Amino acid sequence: MRAPAIRGLGVLSGQGPGSGPAPIWTLPRPERPGDRFRRATRECLLALAAVDAMLEDGRAPREAIAGERTALLYVTAAAYGASNREFIERRGGVVHFAYTAPAVVPAEVAIEFGVTGAYGILIGGAPSTLRAIEQAARLLDEDRCDRALLLAVEIFEECGDLYARHRRYTRWPLVETAACLWLERGQGELRFQSSRGGKPAGPARRGGERFAAGPLADLREWLDRGATGPLELSGRWRDEHARLGWSTVRSHARGSAA
Amino acid sequence: MATPERVAIAAAGVVTPIGADLEAFWSALVTGVSGISQIERFPVADLKVQRGGEVKKLGRIKDWCGVSDCRATRLLIAAADDLCAQTGFRPLPLDPARVAVVVGTALGGVEEGERALAGDHPRRRFREALYDGPGDRLARWLGARGPVITVSTACASGATALGAAADLLRRDEADAVVAGGYDALCRFVLRGFNALRSLTPDEVRPFDRRRSGLLLGEAGALALLVRERDLRGPRLGTVLGYGSASDGFHIAAPEPEGRGLERAIRAALADARVSPRDVDFVSAHGTATLLNDRIETAALKRALGPRAHEVPVNSIKGGLGHTMGAAAALEAFMCLLSAQRGLIPPTLHLEEPDPECDLDYVPGRARAARPRIMLSTSMGFGGCNGALVLEAA
Numbered sequence: 001m002r003a004p005a006i007r008g009l010g011v012l013s014g015q016g017p018g019s020g021p022a023p024i025w026t027l028p029r030p031e032r033p034g035d036r037f038r039r040a041t042r043e044c045l046l047a048l049a050a051v052d053a054m055l056e057d058g059r060a061p062r063e064a065i066a067g068e069r070t071a072l073l074y075v076t077a078a079a080y081g082a083s084n085r086e087f088i089e090r091r092g093g094v095v096h097f098a099y100t101a102p103a104v105v106p107a108e109v110a111i112e113f114g115v116t117g118a119y120g121i122l123i124g125g126a127p128s129t130l131r132a133i134e135q136a137a138r139l140l141d142e143d144r145c146d147r148a149l150l151l152a153v154e155i156f157e158e159c160g161d162l163y164a165r166h167r168r169y170t171r172w173p174l175v176e177t178a179a180c181l182w183l184e185r186g187q188g189e190l191r192f193q194s195s196r197g198g199k200p201a202g203p204a205r206r207g208g209e210r211f212a213a214g215p216l217a218d219l220r221e222w223l224d225r226g227a228t229g230p231l232e233l234s235g236r237w238r239d240e241h242a243r244l245g246w247s248t249v250r251s252h253a254r255g256s257a258a
Numbered sequence: 259m260a261t262p263e264r265v266a267i268a269a270a271g272v273v274t275p276i277g278a279d280l281e282a283f284w285s286a287l288v289t290g291v292s293g294i295s296q297i298e299r300f301p302v303a304d305l306k307v308q309r310g311g312e313v314k315k316l317g318r319i320k321d322w323c324g325v326s327d328c329r330a331t332r333l334l335i336a337a338a339d340d341l342c343a344q345t346g347f348r349p350l351p352l353d354p355a356r357v358a359v360v361v362g363t364a365l366g367g368v369e370e371g372e373r374a375l376a377g378d379h380p381r382r383r384f385r386e387a388l389y390d391g392p393g394d395r396l397a398r399w400l401g402a403r404g405p406v407i408t409v410s411t412a413c414a415s416g417a418t419a420l421g422a423a424a425d426l427l428r429r430d431e432a433d434a435v436v437a438g439g440y441d442a443l444c445r446f447v448l449r450g451f452n453a454l455r456s457l458t459p460d461e462v463r464p465f466d467r468r469r470s471g472l473l474l475g476e477a478g479a480l481a482l483l484v485r486e487r488d489l490r491g492p493r494l495g496t497v498l499g500y501g502s503a504s505d506g507f508h509i510a511a512p513e514p515e516g517r518g519l520e521r522a523i524r525a526a527l528a529d530a531r532v533s534p535r536d537v538d539f540v541s542a543h544g545t546a547t548l549l550n551d552r553i554e555t556a557a558l559k560r561a562l563g564p565r566a567h568e569v570p571v572n573s574i575k576g577g578l579g580h581t582m583g584a585a586a587a588l589e590a591f592m593c594l595l596s597a598q599r600g601l602i603p604p605t606l607h608l609e610e611p612d613p614e615c616d617l618d619y620v621p622g623r624a625r626a627a628r629p630r631i632m633l634s635t636s637m638g639f640g641g642c643n644g645a646l647v648l649e650a651a
Contacts, residue, residue: 077390078388080389081371084387102389102410107639116521118501120411121410122408124408138425196406
């Protein structure tokens with residue numbers, strides 16, 4: 001499949017060191033003017049902030065991503081956990097219930113930035129994100145959109161005590177991350193591979209676990225290094241291992257060498 | 259442009275409030291059986307609306323040994339058991355690494371989260387509360403070792419899952435995909451919809467002028483999808499196309515003109531390479547909320563043009579309730595069974611048509627017809643719109 005070009009990438013990353021049995025590097029709740037956002041959840045506001053960061057990275061106005069030729073793909077393993085817990089424990093009402101749906105995070109992005117094209121929402125960890133990049137490349141290749149946004153959000157703080165019960169989540173810090181990748185048609189080849197087997201994956205990442213947002217944080221790091229040439233992103237979740245290879249990366253994002 | 263690989267739905271399996279397998283589901287649809295009842299599985303005394311489409315019998319399985327007691331997982335596995343009974347798909351007759359699972363859900367294992375937070379085995383249940391847990395458990399039950407994907411486009415999830423499954427086969431990532439949708443009724447969602455005041459104390463009356471809201475239901479609905487050229491044996495039909503579009507309007511309310519649904523329908527028709535004139539039957543989302551049915555009618559008229567007035571359009575939510583992540587998959591199976599059996603199930607409880615909903619909504623009783631090309635539409639929270647185009651076998 002033809003590899004997409006990177007037009008912009010915004011990554012907001014939690015800061016350490018955190019404390020407790022499952023140290024969490026948290027992201028603060030972003031401020032956003034407007035009555036509409038008064039009750040918006042932290043994960044929604046972080047998603048919007050990630051899109052802002054992506055636009056800044058791509059030096060583009062918000063109008064550049066509006067319309068029905070923009071596809072929006074959202075991936076998360078667990079960001080809905082905070083809203084679900086809030087609704088369960090505080091017996092939240094009408095407005096809060098709506099925010100428990102994973103679909104509401106990309107919906108806030110679609111509303112705020114006028115994105116009305118094809119969409120998809122995958123629930124899972126890093127392999128789902130790599131699969132979503134491939135899906136975005138295919139949408140571009142098949143001319144179903146002119147640009148594709150890939151949004152990944154993971155937050156942990158609200159369920160920190162629950163993560164702390166599981167050893168697999170306590171070996172590395174859980175790093176809250178909100179990221180958005182803007183893809184357009186590019187050149188070169190994109191290869192996605194996935195396999196299942198072996199023991200279920202625990203966090204195995206230097207610098208912390210970011211679930212679905214991990215590959216986009218890795219990509220940001222790669223771009224920031226000014227790296228060139230082939231790129232391989234990889235990820236694990238449950239017993240799935242996935243890899244995504246870009247033969248060449250054409251990027252207009254900040255820090256890009258290309 | 260090359261003709262896309264044709265993907266067949268070889269068979270389907272379900273567990274629903276109106277029938278614990280596909281045949282019982284179909285019989286109940288055509289005879290107008292309602293599966294709406296007082297909810298018994300969890301406390302509802304404090305809720306205004308206490309009825310829904312609750313599954314009273316979880317299929318044929320007597321011994322759940324080794325299967326988690328997560329309701330969502332069991333709905334999925336009960337549907338898979340029905341599918342396997344028809345297809346002999348367990349143990350898997352092909353390389354497990356080439357068998358994929360794609361499921362759609364609005365709620366995942368959220369009830370496990372409720373129970374964990376109430377102190378009921380919190381460590382185990384928290385792990386199962388992740389929305390991709392039931393799909394993972396289904397893959398283990400089947401012995402599938404290929405991709406396992408969970409999609410969550412709210413109440414359009416079942417359509418998204420079938421579309422994604424067809425894509426996996428077209429890309430040769432798998433030789434067979436077990437795909438569909440599920441969701442369980444639980445306090446979490448019933449409290450939420452009670453708070454939204456979307457639930458009706460009356461019957462669910464899609465497209466009726468007296469309609470006053472929806473009732474929720476639970477179900478599991480799974481199909482076996484394979485490339486048509488690989489298929490040996492009968493099939494229910496073919497997935498011709500899938501389309502999606504977001505409203506970009508409101509987190510919980512549909513866009514008042516239905517422009518997002520219209521775009522999704524147009525995208526699905528384009529993907530299927532058929533024109534509106536080819537469509538013979540529409541399975542509507544038809545939730546029986548005041549807004550949904552009016553908006554959907556308008557979107558169908560714009561997307562299908564004059565053809566919208568010429569074809570039957572039904573909604574099966576009157577008898578099932580809104581089964582959320584399972585809804586679109588059940589509706590797709592209903593379409594294919596309609597074509598196979600030559601009968602279109604009626605829209606239950608539609609007695610006084612709303613003048614603003616002026617299409618042919620198949621009121622009263624099942625209608626003799628044998629559609630060839632069918633369109634199934636879905637709308638969900640967050641402005642998720644999905645459409646499937648199916649072809650009869």
